[in-house]
Amino acid sequence: MIKKLILLAFIAFSSVAMVGQTTVTGTVTDAKTGETIPGANIKISRKALGTTTDFDGKFVLDVSDNPPFTLEISVLGFHVEKVEITKNNQKVMVSLVENETSLDEIVVSASRTPERVMESPVTIERMDSRAIKNTSAPSFYDGLENLKGVDVNTNSLTFKSVNTRGFATFSNTRFMQLVDGMDNSSPALNFALGNLLGMSELDVNTVELLPGASSALYGANAFNGIMFMTSKNPFDDQGISVSLKGGITSQEAAGDNEFYDFNIRMAHAFSDKFAAKATLSYLKGEEWHATDYRNTKDGVYVSGDRDSDRNYDGLNVYGDEVSTNLRGVAQTLEGLGILPAGASALLPDESVSRTGYNESDLMSYEAKSVKFGGSLNYRPWGNDRLEIIWNTKFGIGNTIYQGTNRYNIKDFFMEQHKLELKGKNFFVRGYVTNEDAGNSYDSRFAAININRYWKDDNTWFGQYTGAFVQGTLGGLNAEEAHAVARQTAEAGRLLPGTAGFKAAFDQVTADPSLVTGAKFQDNTKYYHADGNLNLQDYIDWAEFQVGGSYRLYSLNSSGSIFTDYDGPIKYNEYGVYTQVQKKFLEEDRLKVTASIRYDKAQNFEGNFSPRISFAYAGGENKNQNFRASFQTGFRNPSTQDQYIGLNAGRAYLVGSAPDNLDRYSTQSLIVSGTGQNFTGSGTTTVSGRSAYENAFSAISVQNFAAGKIAAPIAAEVALVKPERVTAFEVGYRGIVNTGDTKRITVDLSVYYNQYEDFIANKNVVVPFYGDVAFTQTAPVGPGGSLVPLSLVALGSGDFVAFQTYTNSAADINSYGATIGLNTKVFDDFNLGLNYTYAKFDFDQSSDPDFEAGFNTPEHKVKLQFGKTDLFKNFGFNINARWQDEYRWESTFLDATIASRTVLDAQINYSVPTWKSVFKLGGANLTGKEYLSAPGVGAIGSQYYLSWTINN
Template identity: 80%
Template sequence: MIKKILFIAFIAFGSLSMVAQTTISGTVKDAKTGELLPGANIKVSRKSVGTSTDFDGKFELKVTDNPPFTLEISMIGYKTEEVQITKKNQKVDVSLSENETSLDEIVVSASRTPERIMESPVTVERMDIREIKNTSAPSFYDGLENLKGVDVNTNSLTFKSVNTRGFATFANTRFMQLVDGMDNSSPALNFALGNLLGMSELDVNTVELLPGASSALYGANAFNGIMFMTSKNPFEHQGISVSLKTGITSQDAAGDNAYNDFNIRMAYAFSDKFAAKATLSYLDGTEWFATDYRNTRNGTYTSGDRNSDRNYDGLNVYGDEVSTNIRGVAQTLVGLGILPNGAAALVPSENISRTGYNERDLMTYEAKSVKFGSSLNYRPFGDDRLEIIWDSKFGVGNTIYQGTNRYNIKDFFMEQHKLEFRGKNFFVRGYMTNEDAGNSYDTRFAAININRAWKPDNVWFGQYVGAYVQGTLGGLTSDQAHAIARQTAESGRFEPGTPQFQEAFDRITADPDLVTGSKFQDNTKLYHVDANYNFQDVIDWAEFQIGGSYRLYSLNSNGSIFTDYDGPIDYDEFGIYTQMQKKFLEEDRLKLTASLRYDKAQNFQGNYSPRISLAYAAGEGKNQNFRASFQTGFRNPTTQDQYIGLNAGRAYLVGSAPDNLDRYLTQPLIVSGFGQGILGTPTTRVSGRAAYENAFSAESVANGAPTKADVPLVQPEKVTAYELGYRGLVKAGEQNITVDLSGYYNSYEDFIAGKNVITPFYGTVGDNSLSLAALQNGDFTVFQTYTNSAADINSYGVSIGLNTKIFKDFDFGLNYTYAKFDFDQSTDPDFEAGFNTPEHKVKVQFGNTNLFKNFGFNMNLRWQNAFVWESTFLDATIDGRTVLDAQINYSIPKLKSVIKLGGANLGGQEYFSAPGVGAIGSQYYISWTINN
């Protein structure tokens, strides 16, 4: 029945296009070179009907309109031309003039209204269809790293984290990513997993990126930057396009491995009222292996390995975090009568760790991404006055995420559905996001619980101590006794590759209870509605906009991540905003933009976010633009900041929402003999409230002078941002050089930070000696709390970009970014800012899209200096690097095809984005793109 309905519908819609009365044909050329232009858009003015030129620069358009009417001919990088159609079967030959500068391109994101980049009130970076086709990177998303001021941190082959203006993490909650207006973030994690579940490269129309605070228009989380990915409309971009890409990744640890990337896009306008499209993307490959086995027992790189440090904790080794003082074990065994009196004196007061498993034994390193998208577009009036869009996106994939631990994200699924009404001056849209963590798991707990599956910790350490005592009594040296002790305790170990190991691995990674398993469980949902109206056709003395948004989170991890043990946790937030733009002086050279937004989240007081900017266009053609702006931004604490309740191995993570503190209790913790006399029980559980109200500062304990931690409940983070900039066209003889210069200064307040505290099992911190006795007897546990730093934190930077033509037809671009931050460590000794950004970055682009007929090339070189990376996973220095990407391409017009051969990191020197991730090697590819 469904097949019949679809068949009838396609016949009905198809018949509408068969009654065309007028046919227009012709060619589109470059006005300067006379070369035919493929991919130019031809449409009837104010109508939905249109087409595009083929690889020979030719087009044919059939319409139901009778002359006279107007055709609009446009192409990215060129000025739009209009042609009057006065008769049927008219032939037209159109020449398009190239924009004088890339700064003439139109952007929408900076002010929610179309304007030239030249006239934007804030810094804007942009990538369009031309640049995507010409990128030397393996994908358009990788190519974002070549933009000025943009960092792309590689978590894995399929998970890249985009960041601007510092404070980078893989869990980048300070940066927002929108895909066709929908927040692409994971509802539970509050950050985007790169383009793993995003947009097909064939469907990308433009990418606009605003570095810096954008809360005045876009609300919470548009804090350090926001990126807009916009897809191609099926009315304007029709046909079937296919991209086939294959190649290899090359890394010392992983070797050479094949990867494949397939994309198809199908779009068709059945009439001037109805159009539809569908996209499918499939990528598979092998992740970068993480094989850094350096010792990190003290939270940073430490000398020694398993052979020289008996308390070894390797970076990409898991399970060896389990460690204890063996003298305490000996004392317990003596008390139980297992060891003779006096045996404890033979055992040194030394911490010993269990033997762990390497990461490569716990992951398949299978990279995979499957994305499907579709949209139905309806224009009830047959023009762009109103368009109704139903948009659905589905994605499933495997990747690796590094947060407090390393997570194997396996069969992760996310779907988004949107209904949008939009016209020239307004939009109203609502969407929902649903995710399922699939078979994802925590590799650290996988290793810990595999170890416990073949031998519980108390048995392992008991055997270790017993063998050590026997060896010592037998005349062995301490080193010899330790060797015998570990050999004895390791008996029965499940070795990777054996059936016993695989059975334990499969069982544990399917178990969401971290006491016995490691599965990452999540079915969180997000519901969002936003709207905007522009009064430009109602008010003529200035341009006014109003808008607002509402968002509802529904956390649902079944108690494995959040404290949602009894059912989903729901909380909401909303915002409203207005903006005014007014032009002054002769030729409207001075533009004032003023915005104000108010946001309120359920657990916090409301925040106002103002923005004001001035832009002055000087020079002939308004090609010298100076701007200054002031704005504030804010960031609401994330779902995890508020509601997490998770054992991360090294610490318990507990969110600071008031209703979260008493819901969370640790798993049962072993109490010392002294503590049992106080509590009257061999085990105890500690509440989340104790972490915030009865705990020692971790740093004070480490320094030998325990003092009470001051941990206020987390509040929204705020930033005040100042920016000056210049964009312009500079003449150097006959050379035109576009210059884009900006400088900024950010001042942060209530910077959201995680703080480690040490919570005693008994006693009141600061009031009596019992809490100190708990520290001395090992009766305590470590929590990571979520709060705000009292430190004064500032960041500032400068970026400059230069673009021109050299040697007549060769494109040359150069940009430099300087980034720095300051804060007084003494104002908050426990705080780590995690700026995680190199101070200096230089990027160079050189290429020619038409070196000779049908042949082009492009090269990108990136250099950055060394910098310090701070995170809960590890603090370490990341070495400086120089990376070269390049591609050559050949067009085959008769086949409507482009063949591209390229590579990333052609120098072959492997590098790290952060400590703990796999070393990034080289990537080589060849692609065949048809009809795009």
């Protein structure tokens, strides 16, 4: 039915006309320069009826309304003017006053009520369609990186992770993104996939970003910050807009590759009651190739390569994680009678890994994104007092995601459907988010199981060991024997590009069982409802707001990610809040805002999140704003923190929801039985509960094996619970006059964060037998002394690694500051400079197993220089960014990321008669490639040419 309505609406798009009873004509000019303003919006107050000025700044408005009524004349960057229309054929001359600074722009997100940026009680960053036009970045989403205090980590060409105030990861569950009020995060992955499935650039109205804790108003996961992307309303922004963008990406590993980005937006108000819009976006290009083949061990870089290290584990090489000890294999073969007694003495006590495949052999580097969005908007009374909105979004695309492993996200599909009722002082909405992982797969397991498809591990290592023994007996030295052994074991290996490799690849990537396959299978969804009511029409001494939200998760991976083997796992969470805002002192110079929220998740105790802020407007024109705030935030453990059950290759991942511990157990594991006569050879499984209740600290096992400590230490792993942050912030926004008409706008903030129960992964080692308290013992050998069984298990290789989800008891703090300066120099050239300082305070000795993953440079500097009208219809913009080196910590690898300087620039030319803007630009123009994190593709240069038509 909805599809039919949209079709009928747009068939009628060009044939609907209004019968005019009143005609108004006029001209709109810039009050400062006297020049006419094209593209200014002319509309009847509180209605969708209106028009825009032509390229000469003139307009003609024919409406059926009879005078008197009020016209609102607006354009981005200028104050709104209102004109009373009292008669037919009235002519008006309107002069718009430019906003003194960007601090005069209106924002809503800081307090859930409209206010100037200058008056906001907390730090806020903003981008609108005018800023998007001037950005030098290839897209508006890339342009967010030029905002102060904002970090953007590039996972791939189409997947960028936005973050503020530290603890950045690609799976950034501490930062929330809302698109028209809908959470843009993946239900199963728990984080937003950049703009892969988000909003069309042509439909962006505003982007507002609140750095820091925001849970008091926005609930769980608004922990590090929250970003609001708001689309254009079809009542207010009508017409057909088209954007054509093309260019090349240039990288040493991938060469020069073309990319295309097409967008179209159609919107029309068929009457003052009904409007509709539709958007379509298509992007295609080549991902940044990941070609870091350096050797790694235990999550860090080490020396050596495949030729020099027989246990080589390359970073962007997969399948070589499978390794074993040669002497142990020989001892097993001796026991089976395959090798003669004593043969194991001929083998070195060292591990050998299987030969892996490079990422480029396994990944499809095709970047693709197809997005459709549409809305039907209905105003029962013909004004904006009440609006009913049905909003639908579909997206499908390819990208690359790096978590514990590297995932080829292929044909990933996500849809959202929302019904919203919105009025002057309230909204209530409900929406559903559903995803389908499509043909996505884990590249590490793809390589492991392609190897096993061709030849199982036991056969491969057995052949290697046998050939080594034969070579040694034949007089070869160790190097020569190893070379013969690998050559023997590798005989007939499946090579990339061959039909055999393709057949194995297709079978493995279509199989969701990680024992034999690599497919990422998921159909998880969640249902969400929230509402807000402003009581300003009922309470006049202060502004009161109340609201709440509810969410129901339905995890559905058929047991491939979560422990949902017998059907979807469902759980819920909800929250309620209230806020009061009151102005004091003469001229309402002091604004006090206080709010509190209560949230409860099904598996955890309830949580209160209070916030209070003070904002004082000083100066003759209230253009000196001083603010201070106390805020709190919290984050519920994610779906994976609670219910994951996954073999990630290097460790088994098991979530710590109480009902999850016994849901999960490992696949069959071989018990060697070496050196003991009380268990025997065979197989066993280990439950998820053992990871939390009978495990050693992984670091202590490493230290024990190295002889640094007498015995490994039992891991103390509590079940995960919500993490919390308490944030203190002071700030200043103002205008500093430097003489004549020159002025500098200043935006400064300083913050200090204290974290409690920081959600952490801890690596543990579970012995196949025995207990970590050493109460179970047995004699080793004839007449041997009693030895703890768990130590025997460690010595025999009878153990398995787990990654658990818990909280750190360590004291974790962070602090920092940002300052932004903006002014005009020379002949009205725009000059902006901002600096961000971020520092992490954590005593590693207080929790040796914990990696906080601050992953944020201590110093960042960003510079902007440009002019929108260098000469008639021509403008340009330059952005430069520098940041110092920093440490990146993750389950994939820990490494130092080098400092970098990045230069972006664009020039644009407007052709008013065509209603067109042409833009030529480039990102990373210096050509010096850089990494956002270890393991991702090196980011090269991107050059583009775009043509945007706005009707």
